[in-house]
Amino acid sequence: MQLWRKYSPLFSCCFTMLWSVTKTNTTTDQLTMLSLKSQVISNRFHFLDESWSLATSICHWVGVTCGSHHQRVKSLNLSNMALTGRIPCEFGNLSFLVSLDLERNNFQGNLSQEMAHLRRLKFLDLSY
Numbered sequence: 001m002q003l004w005r006k007y008s009p010l011f012s013c014c015f016t017m018l019w020s021v022t023k024t025n026t027t028t029d030q031l032t033m034l035s036l037k038s039q040v041i042s043n044r045f046h047f048l049d050e051s052w053s054l055a056t057s058i059c060h061w062v063g064v065t066c067g068s069h070h071q072r073v074k075s076l077n078l079s080n081m082a083l084t085g086r087i088p089c090e091f092g093n094l095s096f097l098v099s100l101d102l103e104r105n106n107f108q109g110n111l112s113q114e115m116a117h118l119r120r121l122k123f124l125d126l127s128y
């Protein structure tokens with residue numbers, strides 16, 4: 001019970017995931033990126049505020065590269081951007097993610113279990 005309470009945000013995240021992991025689409029990627037944006041603070045730079053806007057496709061957001069065919073997030077490179085915050089559990093929904101470079105930032109907390117759903121992920125840099 002103690003354990004459940006301690007980790008309940010993580011667990012509830014996992015449970016919703018079970019129902020939704022099979023079907024993801026471009027809308028999912030958009031929601032995931034917005035979730036990241038809401039949990040990330042850029043102290044030194046403000047380009048995320050300007051660039052990460054729904055006025056443009058997430059494929060044109062700074063640091064995002066989409067696959068040319070599916071228009072799904074294929075790589076995310078936020079290296080050296082002085083970002084603070086957490087990586088949301090929704091990240092496990094970026095089904096087409098191949099490369100994730102978050103080096104040289106100030107992210108905190110744990111990566112969620114849902115990250116294990118990223119079956120295409122080949123490159124992960126969390127250094128510094």
Ligand SMILES: *[C@@H]1O[C@H](CO)[C@@H](O)[C@H](O)[C@H]1NC(C)=O
Binds near residue numbers: 023024028
């Ligand atoms: C994405 O999937 C959701 C359900 O998971 C659906 O409601 C939505 O219309 C889909 N969006 C696109 C662009 O296909």
Ligand SMILES: *[C@@H]1O[C@H](CO)[C@@H](O)[C@H](O)[C@H]1NC(C)=O
Binds near residue numbers: 078
């Ligand atoms: C991410 O961007 C930085 C700076 O442009 C670059 O040095 C690094 O190689 C990139 N990472 C990947 C995985 O492409």
Ligand SMILES: *[C@@H]1O[C@H](CO)[C@@H](O)[C@H](O)[C@H]1NC(C)=O
Binds near residue numbers: 014016017024092
């Ligand atoms: C994405 O993941 C979160 C939590 O991991 C979940 O609540 C949400 O329903 C997922 N969305 C889709 C469309 O898979």
Ligand SMILES: *[C@@H]1O[C@H](CO)[C@@H](O)[C@H](O)[C@H]1NC(C)=O
Binds near residue numbers: 109110
């Ligand atoms: C990260 O996970 C470890 C091991 O499960 C746990 O002890 C710790 O409290 C977690 N940290 C956060 C910030 O959730």
